[in-house]
Amino acid sequence: MTEDRSLYLPNLAVIDRIAQETWDTKTFRAVFSDPGLRDAFTYHPGQFQEVSVFGVGEATFCLASTPTRRGYIEFSVKRVGALTAALHELTEGDAVGIRGPYGNWFPHEAMRGKRLLFVGGGIGMAPLRSLLNFCLDRRSEFGHIDIFYGARTPGDLCYTDEFDTWRTAPDVNLYLAVDKGDERWTGYVGVVPRYVREVAPAAENAVAITCGPPVMIKFTLPELQRLGFTDEQIITTLEMRMKCGVGKCGRCNIGHTYVCLDGPVFTYAQIRRFPPEF
Ligand SMILES: Cc1cc2nc3c(=O)[nH]c(=O)nc-3n(C[C@H](O)[C@H](O)[C@H](O)COP(=O)(O)OP(=O)(O)OC[C@H]3O[C@@H](n4cnc5c(N)ncnc54)[C@H](O)[C@@H]3O)c2cc1C
Ligand code: FES
Known part of the structure; x- marks a missing residue:
């Protein structure tokens, strides 16, 4: 069986603003280089993306921006290891790769009026x-x-x-x-x-x-x-360890649940039904 490798192709985006939030956390604002994608890209609060630093690797970050503000996305990165350190080394004007958005989201429609x-x-x-x-x-x-x-x-x-x-x-x-x-x-x-x-x-x-x-x-x-x-x-x-983000690698599963596909957003009622080892 052949795998569709385009699944893993990142889109190019340029970091146009970096905010130092704390001593170990920065928020990156990224703008897709393709104007069509920049205009069309949308997502829901709670979804995540895979961000790549060229020559270093890829890691998972939630979208910290809101889809109600168009034209850019933001993600906040705590420096914990190799990839996050490489992201922290970037400066405004540098390019990253972005795949996504992935996963489910906070059920904002059902939250209306609450x-x-x-x-x-x-x-x-x-x-x-x-x-x-x-x-x-x-x-x-x-x-x-x-x-x-x-x-x-x-x-x-x-x-x-x-x-x-x-x-x-x-x-x-x-x-x-x-x-x-x-x-x-x-x-x-x-x-x-x-x-x-x-x-x-x-x-x-x-x-x-x-x-x-x-x-x-x-x-x-x-x-x-x-x-x-x-x-x-x-x-x-939930922030389980992830790799592919698209249900292929089996890195994120809890029993039959794939956190990257079925989550990362869950009610506590759903979490209580997870296998006891979780
Ligand atoms: C759905 C999802 C959303 C995420 N959103 C954010 C976010 O908004 N901001 C952010 O800073 N990070 C977020 N993370 C965690 C982020 O993916 C990791 O910090 C990153 O992959 C670490 O990469 P690294 O190469 O720098 O560190 P590594 O060298 O891979 O790891 C360094 C240390 O961090 C630990 N670590 C790595 N990944 C995780 C993880 N997922 N959960 C707990 N511990 C971990 C490792 O065990 C190790 O101790 C998210 C993860 C997931 C799955
Ligand atoms: S991260 Fe690969 S299957 Fe979920």
Whole structure:
């Protein structure tokens, strides 16, 4: 059987803006070189892409931008290994390869008219930012929005230049938390799950969308359940190791589920049905 190799062909894109979010995380804005693709490219919040640095390799990143803002895409990259280090070495004007968009997405159609509770930690805010800015651009379609976002220190928070836009949007509350403050930090000091418990957002007609370190998710789930959120009302996005992104390599499966095809977005009800080894 022959394989369609065009599946793996990246599209050329030029990095036109790089924002240093934290000491180890940068956000890249990329513009497709083909004007037709630049205009036609669209996606949904929660989807991901494969980004290649020529001569180095390829890695998976969620789309951190919103499809409501056309002409470019953004992805935020935490430096952890060879490929992410090579991305961090790039400068504005350099080219990368992009394949995608892949995977399913946050069910924004079903979220219409509902209260939204975002719970993000660290770089896990990247896919949530895509959905959040999507909802803010279509503000009248969604109900009240609570955003909980935590990091280890104030210097580890990404998207700080968007906080004022988020917190001043109509009917939106932004709750920032750090594990350890500094001399300038006047906000909450403590872990996100505890902050969620203290603020106690209503579960009625609400959806909770979470992404962050496993320990944050682990302790947030019981708080959400205590508030009355059912397993169907809690949505998360999984970051399993991936290679092909298109259901071919078998790298990302959990039992019969391929995270790259069936996910990466799952309800907690779906995750509970995964095999016990997960
Ligand atoms: C659907 C999806 C969305 C992602 N979105 C983002 C994103 O928006 N921003 C971002 O910075 N990263 C994201 N990642 C993770 C990103 O793909 C990895 O950090 C990247 O592949 C690391 O490549 P590397 O060559 O630099 O590091 P490697 O040399 O491959 O690994 C360095 C270290 O990072 C760990 N690591 C690598 N990949 C993962 C992973 N997927 N999960 C947990 N640990 C991992 C390795 O175990 C190792 O300890 C996402 C992954 C998936 C699957
Ligand atoms: S990443 Fe290859 S099958 Fe999912």
